[in-house]
Structures are given as structure tokens and as C-alpha cells.
Amino acid sequence: xxxxxxxxxxxxxxxxxxxxxxxxxxxxxxxxxxxxxxxxxxxxxxxxxxxxxxxxxxxxxxxxxxxxxxxxxxxxxxxxxxxxxxxxxxxxxxxxxxxxxxxxxxxxxxxxxxxxxxxxxxxxxxxxxxxxxxxxxxxxxxxxxxxxxxxxxxxxxxxxxxxxxxxxxxxxxxxxxxxxxxxxxxxxxxxxxxxxxxxxxxxxxxxxxxxxxxxxxxxxxxxxxxxxxxxxxxxxxxxxxxxxxxxxxxxxxxxxxxxxxxxxxxxxxxxxxxxxxxxxxxxxxxxxxxxxxxxxxxxxxxxxxxxxxxxxxxxxxxxxxxxxxxxxxxxxxxxxxxxxxxxxxxxxx
Numbered sequence: 293x294x295x296x297x298x299x300x301x302x303x304x305x306x307x308x309x310x311x312x313x314x315x316x317x318x319x320x321x322x323x324x325x326x327x328x329x330x331x332x333x334x335x336x337x338x339x340x341x342x343x344x345x346x347x348x349x350x351x352x353x354x355x356x357x358x359x360x361x362x363x364x365x366x367x368x369x370x371x372x373x374x375x376x377x378x379x380x381x382x383x384x385x386x387x388x389x390x391x392x393x394x395x396x397x398x399x400x401x402x403x404x405x406x407x408x409x410x411x412x413x414x415x416x417x418x419x420x421x422x423x424x425x426x427x428x429x430x431x432x433x434x435x436x437x438x439x440x441x442x443x444x445x446x447x448x449x450x451x452x453x454x455x456x457x458x459x460x461x462x463x464x465x466x467x468x469x470x471x472x473x474x475x476x477x478x479x480x481x482x483x484x485x486x487x488x489x490x491x492x493x494x495x496x497x498x499x500x501x502x503x504x505x506x507x508x509x510x511x512x513x514x515x516x517x518x519x520x521x522x523x524x525x526x527x528x529x530x531x532x533x534x535x536x537x538x539x540x541x542x543x544x545x546x547x548x549x550x551x552x553x554x555x556x557x558x559x560x561x562x563x564x565x566x567x568x569x570x571x572x573x574x575x576x577x578x579x580x581x582x583x584x585x586x587x588x589x590x591x592x593x594x595x596x597x598x599x600x601x602x603x604x605x606x607x608x609x610x611x612x613x614x615x616x617x618x619x620x621x622x623x624x625x626x627x628x629x630x631x632x633x634x635x636x637x638x639x640x641x
Contacts, residue, residue, distance in 0.1 A: 321628045325615050328579070329616070329618045329621075340376065341378060341575065349376060351373035352375040352401055353370040353377045354414075357571060357574065361438065362404045365480070365482075367474040369404065371450075372449040377578040378392060379571075379574060385418060398424070400428075403418070403429045404442060405438055439482055440492035440496050447480075452502075453479045454503050455502050456505050457473070458484055458506070458518075459481060459482070467483070468565070468573045469544035471581060472578075476551070476556060477556075482496055487517060504531050506550065507533070507534045507535065508535050541567055541599060544567065548586035551586050556584060557586050559609045561583050564590060564616065565615075566590065566621045567591065572617035573587060585614070593625060595625070607634045
């Protein structure tokens with residue numbers, strides 16, 4: 293893409309002739325991306341599992357696809373087990389998920405969340421899948437206790453974590469972006485109330501004694517009082533760093549940079565999802581972590597300008613990004629913008 297030489301534009305909003313809604317309509321974006329999508333969130337999670345584990349996996353984590361907290365905290369546990377995160381309806385195991393468990397030849401399944409999130413009938417259906425030898429539930433009485441239980445189980449399998457994430461349990465975007473990092477590193481995603489440190493997050497910090505803590509999101513989602521309480525629980529020797537931008541999309545970029553710097557992730561095969569909803573990124577974050585990639589967020593209908601700039605900056609490193617969900621999640625306008633960010637470096641693959 294070569295802009296008109298006489299045209300002036302902001303550095304993060306390059307001019308492209310014949311633009312509409314920020315991108316041209318003529319470029320064929322399909323050769324530049326890898327779609328990870330299904331007819332619904334459950335089948336999209338299956339597609340993510342297939343992308344990450346084409347040859348199968350020894351285990352899988354099952355969480356509710358109807359809400360976000362349990363699936364987000366599950367990423368570190370899935371990484372410790374070496375398998376995907378799959379989603380289930382609360383009271384019914386989707387046929388596609390049962391088929392994927394068989395394809396994976398996963399013998400060990402872990403259900404994250406209590407019976408109100410994943411019913412006993414779903415657990416029984418999982419036990420009935422041929423080849424499955426173990427189904428274990430890891431849960432607490434609420435999202436904070438469940439995140440604690442997941443952190444404890446991950447630590448039992450993988451050992452003490454080097455670091456931990458502290459995120460609000462009241463909204464999803466900041467914890468979404470941390471999923472690949474948690475998967476790749478085993479660092480737990482701890483959930484807290486905005487204005488006060490949850491007892492469960494505090495208990496994990498005291499028991500696990502991480503060497504550092506990353507607070508994800510600004511003071512509006514994790515207050516300074518909450519951070520101070522975490523510091524009191526850990527003592528002065530453990531540094532606490534806040535990773536936050538002016539919005540969820542910028543925060544995701546900063547979390548991705550942390551993943552590249554500290555967790556061995558890269559931009560070789562980033563996953564891109566909408567930040568307007570949680571469904572597609574729930575399992576996609578684990579997929580990205582399994583492939584050592586970052587998770588980036590953008591609005592559904594328009595490309596986040598800073599994300600465009602970052603993709604263009606690292607385009608020489610990028611193979612093909614994974615786009616999570618169908619056109620209702622990431623519009624053709626966004627997919628075209630992704631292609632335009634990558635197009636200057638090389639022809640479509």
C-alpha cells in the first residue's frame with residue numbers, strides 16, 4: 293500500500309485511495325487471514341481447538357460459554373494440562389464439543405465452574421464420551437472462589453507461578469487479553485472486586501508467593517485501594533505493575549507487549565477478536581497461548597487505529613493472523629483493514 297505522496301495524514305491513520313469506513317473495499321482479505329469460526333460460540337471454540345491441536349491433546353478444560361469468568365480463569369489450567377478450552381451450554385453438552393473431545397482423544401477432562409455454570413448432566417455426558425477416563429470439577433461458590441480453585445489446581449500441576457494477574461471480576465475485556473499469557477506461562481488470572489481485594493485473590497497471592505503481580509486495567513476497574521491491599525498481602529519485596537491503556541483495546545495491546553517480553557509469545561500468528569463481546573475470545577485466548585501468539589482486540593465494525601498501526605509495524609513478523617468468529621463478530625471492514633496492514637510487506641500467502 294503506497295499512499296499518495298502529496299497527502300498529509302496522522303501517522304496512525306494512513307490514507308488509502310477510495311477508502312470507505314477507513315479501508316478500501318476492493319482488496320481480497322481472505323488470503324491474509326485464517327478464519328477460526330463456527331455456527332455459534334461452541335463451534336467456534338471447537339474450531340480454535342482444532343487450530344491449536346490438530347494432532348490431539350491429552351486433556352481439555354470445559355467451561356460455560358454462557359458467561360465469561362470461569363473460562364477466563366481456566367486458561368492457566370488448560371496450559372498446565374496441555375489442552376484446549378472448550379465451551380458448553382449450562383445444561384446441555386453440544387454435540388460438536390463431544391465430537392471434538394473424541395477427535396482430541398483427550399482422556400482427562402476438567403470442568404471449571406459449579407453446577408449452576410456447568411450442570412451435573414453435562415458432567416455425566418462428558419463421562420460417557422468414549423475414551424474419557426477422568427472428569428474432574430474445579431469450582432467455588434462464585435467467580436472469585438472458582439478463580440482461586442483454578443489457580444490452586446494449576447499450581448498443584450505446574451508448580452509455583454513466577455507471576456500472577458489481578459483483574460476485575462466485574463467485566464471481561466482486560467482478563468481476555470491475558471488468556472494467552474496465562475496459558476503459556478501458568479500465571480493465574482485472579483479476579484477481584486473493583487474497590488476491594490477479594491479474599492480469594494488475597495489467599496492465592498499469600499499461598500503462591502509470586503515474584504511479581506500485574507494488575508490489568510486502569511483505576512476505574514482495579515482501584516488503587518485494591519492494589520494497595522495486594523501490596524500489603526505480598527509485602528514490599530514483590531513488585532506490582534499496572535498494565536493499562538485508555539481503553540480495552542489499548543490495554544490489550546499493552547498486555548500483548550508484556551506477553552512478548554515476558555512469556556515467550558510473538559506476533560507470528562496473532563489472534564484477533566472483537567472486544568465488544570466475550571464469546572469468541574474465551575477459547576481463542578487459549579488457542580493463541582498454545583500457539584505462542586498474542587490476543588488482540590478491536591471493535592466489531594471498525595478497525596482500532598492503534599491495532600492497525602501495530603500490525604503494520606510488526607507485519608514482517610506476521611504469518612497469518614487468526615480471526616475469531618464470523619462476520620457478526622469481526623466485520624469485513626475489519627478483516628480488510630487487517631489485510632491492508634499486512635499488504636505492504638508481502639503478497640498474499
